[in-house]
Amino acid sequence: MKTRLNSKVAGIVLLMGLSVGMMQCEKQAIAEPTVEFQNLEARGGLDPATLCACLTENYATDALSDDEITALQFMRQEEKMARDVYFAMNERYDQKVFANIIRAEQQHMDAINCLLDKYRLADPVLGLGYGEFADAGLVKWYGELIEKGNKSLADAWQVGATIEDLDIADLESWLAKASLDNADVKAVFGELMRGSRNHLRAFVRNLGWIGISYDVQYLNEDIYQSIIETTTERGSGMLCPALCDGSGLGKGIGRGQGNGTCDGTGLGTGKNNRQGNRGSSNNGNGRNG
Numbered sequence: 001m002k003t004r005l006n007s008k009v010a011g012i013v014l015l016m017g018l019s020v021g022m023m024q025c026e027k028q029a030i031a032e033p034t035v036e037f038q039n040l041e042a043r044g045g046l047d048p049a050t051l052c053a054c055l056t057e058n059y060a061t062d063a064l065s066d067d068e069i070t071a072l073q074f075m076r077q078e079e080k081m082a083r084d085v086y087f088a089m090n091e092r093y094d095q096k097v098f099a100n101i102i103r104a105e106q107q108h109m110d111a112i113n114c115l116l117d118k119y120r121l122a123d124p125v126l127g128l129g130y131g132e133f134a135d136a137g138l139v140k141w142y143g144e145l146i147e148k149g150n151k152s153l154a155d156a157w158q159v160g161a162t163i164e165d166l167d168i169a170d171l172e173s174w175l176a177k178a179s180l181d182n183a184d185v186k187a188v189f190g191e192l193m194r195g196s197r198n199h200l201r202a203f204v205r206n207l208g209w210i211g212i213s214y215d216v217q218y219l220n221e222d223i224y225q226s227i228i229e230t231t232t233e234r235g236s237g238m239l240c241p242a243l244c245d246g247s248g249l250g251k252g253i254g255r256g257q258g259n260g261t262c263d264g265t266g267l268g269t270g271k272n273n274r275q276g277n278r279g280s281s282n283n284g285n286g287r288n289g
Contacts, residue, residue, distance in 0.1 A: 051107075052114035059184040064119055067179040072115055073124045074135070075192070078170065079108040081138050082163045084130045089149050089156045097160070097206060101199050108195060111188045118184075157206045161214040164200035168193055168227075169218035197227050204228055 064072075083105035090098035109125075116123050124134050131146075133139045145163070149156040171193040174180055180189075204214050216224040 048110045048114065051110055052117060055111075055114045055184055055188070056118055061118060062182050064182060064185070065179040067174070067177050068182055068185050069121060071174040071180060071189070072112055072121060072185065075170070075174070075189070076109060076112045076116065077124050077133055077135050077138055078167060079105055079112060079192070080125045080128075081133060081142055082167065083109060085142060085145050085149065085159065085163060087130060088146055089159065092150060093153050093156055095153065097157075097202055101160070101202070104195055104199065108192050111192065115184060115188060154207065154210060154212055157203050158212075158214060160203040161200060161207065162217060164196045164203065165216055165224070166218045167196045168200065171196070194233050198232050200227060201232060
């Protein structure tokens, strides 16, 4: 029997907590220089151990339904597919939007893997290299996306939008199932969906800059428009105290150490003694602990 009260409280807790690290990656989608791949996972925001501890300590371990097991194992693979495609596109085009979203996709993979470990489920991507998948459908789709993305940068952005379009649709479908009711699963999927909406906005925005529109393929048209017409979603960053020490970089001229609270609204003070601008969503001060 589900622990409803614990689940409800914990659901609120994790939605805020995962935002600390994931938003740090997502909001930089077109704001940072590219980096070598071996550094990307290390710079993904929350370290996996901290993320897993948060999920374990704030949620009851209720028995999973068959749908929840299937959903976790499939979405672990789908997030890997997204990360691997973006890595290939970044290798080809050296674009900030890919370099930064790779880190967010790695964090999405880590969040799901925490739940796989928590519930002692097999990891379907264990031991698989980049571009390798156990699911035959993902193998085929990965090849098609790479082929399309290699044609031009515009096609690569179209590929990115397509991936996020499908990802959101899949997550919505899983969350709509009554059998998917564990609070930790719902919270992680909800956070992944928020991240994917931000990624979709980034790719569609890039396409718009060169006069190309994206034709939605999987989402309901009204839902797609509501996503595109709204601004980047921010996380509050007020979850587990251990996830934020309030010492991150400010956004101002000096980009000094922030001295405010975990929600990113504190002031950063630069080395030249100029006060930094107020941050937002962990970009004024809150840094992952």
